[in-house]
Amino acid sequence: MEAHTPVIGGGRSTLERSPLARLPDRILKWGLLGISAAVLVLIVYFFIRLIGQSTLAFNRFGVFGFVFHNRWVPSRLEFGAAAMVFGTVVTSAIALIIGVPVAVATALYLTELCPRRARGPLTILVDLLAAVPSVVYGLWGVYVLIPKLKPAEQWFADSFSFIPWVGGHVAGPSVFIAGLILAIMILPIVSAISREVISTVPAEHKEAALALGATRWEMIKMAILPYSRPGITGGAMLGLGRALGETIAVVLVIGDDPAIPHSIFGQGYSLAAVIAAEFGEGSNQSIYRSALLACGLVLFVLTLLVNGFARGYVLRGERKMFGGGSRWRRGGGGAGDEPAEAAIGV
Amino acid sequence: MTELPRISAGRRRKDKIMRGLLAAATGVALVPLVLIIYYLVYKGIGQWSGQLFTTDPNGNFLGYPGGIRSAILGTIEIVALATVIAVPLGIAVALYLVEYGKKSFYANVVRYFIDVMTGVPSIVFGLFIYIVLIVSHLGGNFTAWKGSVALALLMLPIVARSAEVVLNLVPGSLREAALALGAPRWRVITRVVLPTAASGLLTGSLLAIARGAGETAPLIFTVGSANGLAFNLSQQMNTLPTQIFTDITSPRNAIVARAWGAALTLVALVLILNLIARAAQRRSRLA
Amino acid sequence: MIPPDTQNKDPRALSPPDSTEQGSATQEEAPDVSALGAPKTEGEGHNVVLQGLSAYYGKMQVIKDVHLNFPAGEVTAIIGPSGSGKSTVIRCINRMHEEIPGAHAEGSVKLDDLDVYAPGVDVTAVRRLIGMVFQKPNPFPTMSIFDNVAAGMRLTGTRGENMRERVHKALRAVGLWAEVKNRLDRPGIGLSGGQQQRLCIARTIAVEPEVILMDEPCSALDPIATLKVEELIDELKARYTIVIVTHNMQQAARVADTTVFMLDGEVIEHAPTSELFTTPKDERTERYVTGKFG
Numbered sequence: 001m002e003a004h005t006p007v008i009g010g011g012r013s014t015l016e017r018s019p020l021a022r023l024p025d026r027i028l029k030w031g032l033l034g035i036s037a038a039v040l041v042l043i044v045y046f047f048i049r050l051i052g053q054s055t056l057a058f059n060r061f062g063v064f065g066f067v068f069h070n071r072w073v074p075s076r077l078e079f080g081a082a083a084m085v086f087g088t089v090v091t092s093a094i095a096l097i098i099g100v101p102v103a104v105a106t107a108l109y110l111t112e113l114c115p116r117r118a119r120g121p122l123t124i125l126v127d128l129l130a131a132v133p134s135v136v137y138g139l140w141g142v143y144v145l146i147p148k149l150k151p152a153e154q155w156f157a158d159s160f161s162f163i164p165w166v167g168g169h170v171a172g173p174s175v176f177i178a179g180l181i182l183a184i185m186i187l188p189i190v191s192a193i194s195r196e197v198i199s200t201v202p203a204e205h206k207e208a209a210l211a212l213g214a215t216r217w218e219m220i221k222m223a224i225l226p227y228s229r230p231g232i233t234g235g236a237m238l239g240l241g242r243a244l245g246e247t248i249a250v251v252l253v254i255g256d257d258p259a260i261p262h263s264i265f266g267q268g269y270s271l272a273a274v275i276a277a278e279f280g281e282g283s284n285q286s287i288y289r290s291a292l293l294a295c296g297l298v299l300f301v302l303t304l305l306v307n308g309f310a311r312g313y314v315l316r317g318e319r320k321m322f323g324g325g326s327r328w329r330r331g332g333g334g335a336g337d338e339p340a341e342a343a344i345g346v
Numbered sequence: 347m348t349e350l351p352r353i354s355a356g357r358r359r360k361d362k363i364m365r366g367l368l369a370a371a372t373g374v375a376l377v378p379l380v381l382i383i384y385y386l387v388y389k390g391i392g393q394w395s396g397q398l399f400t401t402d403p404n405g406n407f408l409g410y411p412g413g414i415r416s417a418i419l420g421t422i423e424i425v426a427l428a429t430v431i432a433v434p435l436g437i438a439v440a441l442y443l444v445e446y447g448k449k450s451f452y453a454n455v456v457r458y459f460i461d462v463m464t465g466v467p468s469i470v471f472g473l474f475i476y477i478v479l480i481v482s483h484l485g486g487n488f489t490a491w492k493g494s495v496a497l498a499l500l501m502l503p504i505v506a507r508s509a510e511v512v513l514n515l516v517p518g519s520l521r522e523a524a525l526a527l528g529a530p531r532w533r534v535i536t537r538v539v540l541p542t543a544a545s546g547l548l549t550g551s552l553l554a555i556a557r558g559a560g561e562t563a564p565l566i567f568t569v570g571s572a573n574g575l576a577f578n579l580s581q582q583m584n585t586l587p588t589q590i591f592t593d594i595t596s597p598r599n600a601i602v603a604r605a606w607g608a609a610l611t612l613v614a615l616v617l618i619l620n621l622i623a624r625a626a627q628r629r630s631r632l633a
Numbered sequence: 634m635i636p637p638d639t640q641n642k643d644p645r646a647l648s649p650p651d652s653t654e655q656g657s658a659t660q661e662e663a664p665d666v667s668a669l670g671a672p673k674t675e676g677e678g679h680n681v682v683l684q685g686l687s688a689y690y691g692k693m694q695v696i697k698d699v700h701l702n703f704p705a706g707e708v709t710a711i712i713g714p715s716g717s718g719k720s721t722v723i724r725c726i727n728r729m730h731e732e733i734p735g736a737h738a739e740g741s742v743k744l745d746d747l748d749v750y751a752p753g754v755d756v757t758a759v760r761r762l763i764g765m766v767f768q769k770p771n772p773f774p775t776m777s778i779f780d781n782v783a784a785g786m787r788l789t790g791t792r793g794e795n796m797r798e799r800v801h802k803a804l805r806a807v808g809l810w811a812e813v814k815n816r817l818d819r820p821g822i823g824l825s826g827g828q829q830q831r832l833c834i835a836r837t838i839a840v841e842p843e844v845i846l847m848d849e850p851c852s853a854l855d856p857i858a859t860l861k862v863e864e865l866i867d868e869l870k871a872r873y874t875i876v877i878v879t880h881n882m883q884q885a886a887r888v889a890d891t892t893v894f895m896l897d898g899e900v901i902e903h904a905p906t907s908e909l910f911t912t913p914k915d916e917r918t919e920r921y922v923t924g925k926f927g
Contacts, residue, residue, distance in 0.1 A: 024532045032442035035435060036456045039502070043459060046474040053477050105371030113365055114372075116734055122372065124624070129379050131620050133560025135587045136609045139594050140382050143389075143602070184378045191375070204771040208833070210732060212785035212840060213761040215361035222784060226775035238465065245467020247563040248587075252594060272469050276566060296473045300466065307465030311458065351761050354790065358755075 047300070054297045056290035066294055072258035072269075074278065079291035081298065083258045087175060087268040088299070091250065092243040094179025094264070099186045099243075100236045106187075107194035107232075108220060123195070130188035138252035141181050146172045146253060149180075157265050168263045173255035176264040181249050186239035193235030197228045237310030241303050247272035271299040386610045393607025403573045403589065403604075411601050414608045416575045417589040421612075423577070424490050424569065424585060425559045428497035432558075433551045435498075436505025443506075444513040445535060457510075463503035471499045472564035480568065488570030490583040496564035501554040508550030512543045545626045552623035556616045562587035586612045664808035666868040669838065678705020679745050679843040679874055681726060681763075686740035688721050688730055695721050697898045698740075703844075708866060708875045710889035710906070712882055714926065718898040719878045723846040726876070727763040728756045744844065761789070764837035768849040770829035772821030772836070778804075779817040781832055785840035803835040807865055827858020834865065838873075845869065847877040851884065863888050882922060886910055894918045 057079060058066055069080025110123055154170045161167030205223040214222060255267025256277050275292050282288035401413035439456065447453025475496040480487060516539050524534040540547070570582035571592065586608055593605035681703040688696035696718045703709045711719040724730040725738045728749060741748045749759045772781045782800045783791075791799070800817075804810045809831050813824070821832055830850060837845060847866075851859040866875060866888050879885050885892050885906060892906045894915075902909060902918045913919040920926055 022530070025530055028532045028535070029442075029446050032438050032446065036439045036442050036447075039435075039439060040456065040459055042499075043463065046478065049477045050473065053481070102371050102375050105368045106375045109368040109372045113368060122376075125376055125379060126372075128617075128620070129375075131556060131560075131616050132379075132382060133562070133587060133612055133616060135560070135562045135590050135594075136382065136386070136613055139590060139605055139609050140385060142594055144381065144385050187375055202771075204767060204769055205773060207729065207732070207765075207767065208771045208773065208836075209784075211727065211729060211760055211765040211767075212788065212836070213757045213759075214788055215357060215757050217361045217364040218357070218788055220364075223773065226773070229775075241465040245465075245469065247467065247469040248591060252591075272467060272563075275469060275473070276563060279567060293473060293477070296470060300470045303465055303467055303470075304462060307462050310465075311461050351758050351789075357757075357788070 050293065050297050050300065054290060054294035056287060057294040060287060061291075066291070067298060070260060072274075074281065074288060077285070077287050079287075079294075081271065081274075081291070081295055083260050084269045084271045084274050084295055085298065086260050087178075087254065087270040088244055088272070088302070090175055090264070090268070091179040091182055091254070091270055092240055094176060095182035095186055095243040096236060096240055097183075098180060099183030099239060100190055102183070103187045103190035103235075103239070104194050104232055106191050107198055108224070110191075111195055111198045112220060112224070113216070126191055127188050129184065134185070134246060134248040137181055137185060137249040141177060141249060141253040142173075145181070146177055149177065153265055157263065165263050166265070168265060170265040171255065171267060173253050173267055174265045175254060175261055175268045178250045178254040178268075178270070179264070181253060182243040182246055185246060185249065186242050189242060190232075190235045190239040193238065194228070194232050197231030197235070198224055200231075201227045234310050237306055241307040241310065244306065245272055245299060245303050247276050251276045271295045271302075275299075383613075386606065386613055389603070389606035390608075390610030393603055394610070398604070398607055398611075402575055403584070405573050411598065411604055412573070414586065414589055414604065414611065416573065416584040417586045417608060418611065419575065419577075420490070420572075420583040421559055421586045421615075423579065424494050424565070424583060425497065425555060427491060427494035427579060428501060428558050429551070429555055431494065431498035432501035432554065433505050436502045436551075436554070437509045437547060439502075439506045440509035440513055441535065441539075443510050445531075445539070460503045460506050463499075464507065467563075468500050468561050469563035471496045472567040474499065475564070476567040488568060488582050489580045490569055490576070491579040493565045493569035493583070493585075494579070496568050497558045497561060500561060500564060501558045504554040504557060505550055508553065509543075509547055512546030512550060513539065515546065516542045545629055549623045549627040552619050552626065556619035556623070559619070560587060560612065560616050562591050566591075586615075662808045662811045664865045664868045665805045665810070666872065669802060669806050669872055680705050680743075681844055681874060681876070682743045683722070683726070684741045684743070686722070686725055686738065686742060688718070688725050688738040689736065690733065691735040695898050696725070696738075699898075699900050701893060701900060701903065703874055703876050704891075705874045706871060707890040708870045708877060708888050709891045709893060710885035711876065711878045711893045711895060712880070712885050712921075713895035713901075714921065715880070716897070717895040719895050720848050721898075722895070723765075723848060723876055723878055726844070726846055727760050727765055729760075729765065731756075761785075761840055762842050763844040763846060764840065764842035765846045765848065766830070766834055766837055766850045769853050770826060770833050772824075772829050772832050774820070774822045776821055777818045778813050778821050778824070778832060781821040782835045782839050784836060789840070799839055799841075800835075803839040806838060806869075807831040807835045808861065809835060825858070827854050827861055830854060830858065830862060831865065834862070838869070842873065844874045844876070847875065849878055849880060852880065859884070882910070894921060896921070 061069065061079060066079065066081055067085060068082050070082035070086075071078050071080040072083060073079075106126055110119055110126070114122060150170055150172060153174075153176065157167050157170055201224050205227060206219055209219040209223040250270050251273035254270060254273055256269060256273060257267040258269050258274070259267075261268045275295055278288075279292060282292045397410075398413040399418065400415055402416040403414065404410075404412035406412070439460065443453050443456060447456065475492050479492050479495070520538055520542065521534055524538045525531075529537070565585055565588050569585065569588070571588060572582040572584045574584075576583045590605050590608045590612065593601045593608065596602060596605075683699055683701040686696060686699040686701075687694060699722060701722075711722060713719050721730060726742050726749075728738075730736050730738050738750070741750055743749070744759075744762060748754075749763075772778075773784060776784065779800055782803050783796055786796050786799060801810065804813060809828060812828065813819075821829065824832060830853075834845075834850075851862050854862065863884065866877065869875060870890075877885075877888065889906045892904065892909045893900055894902045894909065894913075894917075896917055902913060902915045904914070909918065910922055913922060
């Protein structure tokens with residue numbers, strides 16, 4: 001006797017669903033796809049419009065002229081943003097130099113050395129640095145950090161004035177303070193990524209080092225750091241991306257002076273800061289506004305490059321070395337922390 | 347007969363020193379947090395009063411400068427609207443990636459874009475909205491809802507990424523069991539996947555909200571400023587971050603003092619959101 | 634009744650060795666242990682004696698009051714079903730057990746007359762004397778072949794010509810020299826599984842320990858590679874005290890002079906290998922070696 005599926009009206013077997021019943025599935029799938037496509041399209045659209053708005057300034061001053069010419073005189077409608085580019089780069093560099101080693105050190109301590117019971121609370125505290133709003137960092141920077149550090153900075157500037165970029169009168173707001181605050185602000189993200197990377201070092205490598213008679217620190221140097229290098233580098237680059245674009249804290253402490261300072265204790269500007277500071281005046285004159293938006297474009301491109309590279313480099317580096325997928329990017333354990341870390345921007 | 351080889355004192359010392367350094371670095375990392383909280387409380391708590399929360403900034407040059415009521419309400423309204431936009435869209439994108447797109451090329455492109463979006467500076471989002479909605483005078487000049495849109499752009503990738511992580515944690519076996527019972531895909535998503543992931547999704551959303559509530563830069567170019575209370579989202583509106591930002595550079599001590607009070611309020615708000623988020627995370631059925 | 638495989642046959646007669654591994658010489662390279670110096674004479678070797686050893690993971694006790702001795706110049710195998718505690722026992726010998734959070738051990742482990750658990754003893758010094766080879770070959774992935782072997786030596790400040798000599802000696806001793814001498818700077822993980830494990834053994838003997846602990850060293854290897862490692866163990870035993878944990882009874886029969894059978898954290902029987910397999914004294918031993926459980 002052959003198997004026979006019953007048939008109902010329309011020649012459909014009862015095992016098939018009616019087209020109507022399949023509709024919600026279809027709607028859902030294409031709806032969701034549409035939304036994600038819309039997000040992509042939106043980003044590209046914004047990018048194009050930003051370029052459009054900047055062309056006025058680029059046409060007037062030339063792209064290279066705008067980026068590398070150090071002459072920002074709004075009263076004469078002359079705009080060259082070299083000082084801003086300089087400030088952005090230098091403050092970010094300071095942030096990396098100070099912030100990354102401290103972040104990696106905290107990551108190592110929290111993953112490898114910290115007593116188990118203290119680990120949870122300490123980790124939450126380090127991550128909490130990311131929750132402080134940027135404007136609060138600015139407020140604290142202006143009224144606490146600047147006055148309190150001024151004597152120490154002046155001492156340093158006087159004692160070490162033979163080093164280039166150090167020395168001179170310390171006014172208060174400065175490129176250095178901006179870099180220092182940025183270092184604090186990128187610390188949580190670099191630390192979180194480093195912690196993830198370090199915790200995925202296979203136990204077998206750590207055991208091999210210990211079994212050879214290595215001390216704890218030697219084990220870290222031998223087994224953990226080389227393995228974690230690509231991931232930590234990627235984390236540092238993401239921190240860099242964050243530092244490049246930080247606006248509010250920087251504009252409040254950097255001094256807002258469109259000049260390249262002679263020392264890190266001098267005042268300067270950054271691409272993000274100039275936009276925030278001069279937007280009020282600038283929005284009324286089209287060339288001024290275009291120059292500010294061009295600064296925004298330069299900033300956007302910079303962060304895209306850094307972030308795009310960081311995400312690509314880190315993933316590729318890990319895959320090349322170890323042949324497998326990158327565990328720290330998605331899923332696969334550590335369930336408790338991942339939503340929180342994803343929200344920090346890991 | 348057997349003697350232990352002597353581990354050189356140098357190695358032992360180096361080990362101790364490096365371990366001490368690493369612990370010290372962790373302490374150093376926490377110093378700013380402690381200092382910030384200390385100063386916030388020290389300078390801000392004195393400002394907390396009934397007046398602070400029930401009056402608006404009045405822009406007067408002399409005398410009492412007013413409270414921050416309009417700022418608080420403005421922040422609540424603008425962030426609420428931003429949440430309504432960003433959270434459903436973010437979860438939708440994550441749902442697509444987890445349930446349908448998975449490892450396809452298109453899904454990877456979307457993921458990459460979302461990741462890159464998390465690195466875009468918040469000021470750039472403000473500029474986007476400025477260019478598209480304000481320069482073109484679309485729907486009025488500076489308005490509160492435009493600020494919400496800018497914040498939503500900022501919050502969307504955060505929600506999407508943490509939602510994707512959480513949705514991936516829902517065991518495949520749960521989905522399969524539901525499908526094997528004959529449930530259509532959309533039912534599996536709405537009745538099985540989303541409820542299981544609910545507290546994780548909540549965590550991610552709360553953290554995104556906390557982030558959005560603290561942002562200033564996107565609002566500067568989109569919302570304009572106002573002192574008085576405004577309920578209509580198509581007007582300009584005051585917010586806590588912009589209020590603080592303006593107050594910081596004021597020459598009047600009373601206004602700077604108010605900034606500390608406002609900052610303490612903002613940080614308290616953000617901290618509470620963070621704590622609720624982490625509590626939700628711990629109660630998650632997935633952790 | 635014993636499984637037929639455990640009779641004294643030369644394992645090399647089972648299948649002709651063939652050069653399937655990467656870059657092997659045209660002729661099979663036997664381990665050249667003479668590079669390591671003269672074998673230990675009677676009385677020169679080092680015994681390991683366990684007394685009243687108990688080990689815990691937190692509150693859970695996994696080793697119960699074990700008394701064992703591992704004589705110098707011999708290979709002792711520890712067999713038993715999963716969970717019998719055999720890996721934990723050897724991890725207690727070089728104090729790797731305590732690296733796991735919450736784990737601790739009691740009792741004494743004496744290397745000759747030195748108790749490694751005595752207060753004030755430096756664990757890193759203990760591990761220089763007692764080396765370990767792990768189940769899954771674990772060469773350091775970012776290091777070259779040379780650097781892998783040299784890793785332990787670098788810790789103690791060995792440098793230059795002296796170090797280079799010892800690396801070459803160790804590689805010769807494990808029979809890898811001909812295969813890798815032209816590519817010492819290539820990554821250690823580029824080798825095949827069996828070669829990697831021999832590399833790890835070279836790394837272990839390069840620091841000149843007195844005891845070598847092996848935790849199922851062949852379970853991740855193919856039969857050819859396993860044979861090579863067993864051959865190596867046979868050569869090495871004249872110079873070291875070797876303890877090998879294995880879940881493979883045939884392997885125990887092939888390489889070990891003495892075998893210990895453990896069950897549920899206790900030593901059930903400890904006897905010369907052939908005796909344990911042919912005339913086990915305990916009923917549980919008999920049931921295990923005849924395959925009635927495990």
